[in-house]
Amino acid sequence: MILQLKPGTSEQLAHELAERFSAFCVFDGGHFLLVTSSSQHQADPETEPYVERIQTFTDDMQLSSRSWQKPTREVIVGNSHFGNGKTTVVMAGPCSVESEHQIREISGMLVEQGLGTLRAGAFKPRTSPYTFQGLGKKGLELLLKMKQEFGLNIITEVRDSTHIEEVIEAADIVQIGAKAMYDQGILRRCGKSDKAVMIKRGFGSTLQELVQAAEFVMSAGNLRVLLCERGIRTFETKTRFTLDLCGVAWLKEKCNLPVILDPSHAMGYAYGVPDLTRACTAMGVDGLLIEVHPDPANALSDASQQLTPQQFRDLVASLQPIAQAVGRKIS
Ligand code: PEP
Ligand code: MN
Numbered sequence: 001m002i003l004q005l006k007p008g009t010s011e012q013l014a015h016e017l018a019e020r021f022s023a024f025c026v027f028d029g030g031h032f033l034l035v036t037s038s039s040q041h042q043a044d045p046e047t048e049p050y051v052e053r054i055q056t057f058t059d060d061m062q063l064s065s066r067s068w069q070k071p072t073r074e075v076i077v078g079n080s081h082f083g084n085g086k087t088t089v090v091m092a093g094p095c096s097v098e099s100e101h102q103i104r105e106i107s108g109m110l111v112e113q114g115l116g117t118l119r120a121g122a123f124k125p126r127t128s129p130y131t132f133q134g135l136g137k138k139g140l141e142l143l144l145k146m147k148q149e150f151g152l153n154i155i156t157e158v159r160d161s162t163h164i165e166e167v168i169e170a171a172d173i174v175q176i177g178a179k180a181m182y183d184q185g186i187l188r189r190c191g192k193s194d195k196a197v198m199i200k201r202g203f204g205s206t207l208q209e210l211v212q213a214a215e216f217v218m219s220a221g222n223l224r225v226l227l228c229e230r231g232i233r234t235f236e237t238k239t240r241f242t243l244d245l246c247g248v249a250w251l252k253e254k255c256n257l258p259v260i261l262d263p264s265h266a267m268g269y270a271y272g273v274p275d276l277t278r279a280c281t282a283m284g285v286d287g288l289l290i291e292v293h294p295d296p297a298n299a300l301s302d303a304s305q306q307l308t309p310q311q312f313r314d315l316v317a318s319l320q321p322i323a324q325a326v327g328r329k330i331s
Pocket of ligand 2: 302
């Protein structure tokens with residue numbers, strides 16, 4: 001249930017009421033809100049003098065639901081606008097930062113393509129402890145260097161709580177990976193930050209679980225959340241995962257958060273990524289996440305799915321008319 005407090009309610013009073021009625025206090029669109037579980041369907045009569053709107057829900061998709069707020073919650077990061085209905089923001093880069101030379105080459109290529117967001121991991125959540133785990137803090141330093149040199153926004157992921165402060169400090173968008181989607185410590189900490197947060201759907205998670213992960217961040221106060229579909233695990237083994245485009249249609253209809261699609265991790269093989277990316281663009285989504293590496297065959301992580309710079313350039317050129325056909329621009 002969400003109770004919207006009357007205009008002019010002070011922050012102190014809003015927090016006092018939240019405490020008294022065991023609710024989360026969130027400042028949203030110029031109003032203080034008290035947010036409780038969706039199982040609560042009746043407000044305490046004592047709240048009446050303070051409240052101007054009450055809404056109940058059938059499940060815990062509340063702040064993120066279009067039934068509460070119909071327009072998409074636009075997230076602005078530098079020059080990038082996610083969720084304005086007019087742009088599809090391409091976020092691209094190698095799976096992992098590997099060296100200064102590597103990340104500079106990709107940064108230069110993005111700028112050349114008119115793109116403004118560099119995505120690369122410094123702390124990698126690998127499925128084996130024996131593989132490359134990322135450059136860690138050194139990786140973050142290299143990303144910051146690229147931000148300064150090229151003016152790019154940085155999206156990079158937090159793997160666990162040991163480096164969460166450093167990632168929040170360095171990133172313009174904090175990526176919470178598929179395997180960390182259920183880490184409530186990470187979700188709550190990101191909820192206390194003012195950085196945009198992109199939550200990737202766990203490959204075994206339902207859409208309901210994904211939006212509830214977003215509710216952890218939002219109920220802690222940060223409404224700048226992006227949702228990313230990156231493929232779910234099905235019975236199919238020929239491709240790495242199965243990109244759930246039906247799920248994307250559901251998110252676009254029911255949820256007010258910008259939606260990002262990641263065809264690279266879903267497919268797992270570079271040969272399928274350009275076609276899938278075009279299909280994703282045709283769905284009119286708010287952003288894309290694409291992996292590109294100067295030398296994919298020798299990449300230290302996700303080697304099979306990364307595009308070469310030339311493949312990436314050709315892909316981006318082919319996206320503009322598709323985006324235009326659905327009333328958007330690639331940026
Ligand atoms: C990634 O984006 O490089 C990544 C590890 O993705 P996911 O969390 O979706 O597996
Ligand atoms: Mn990857």
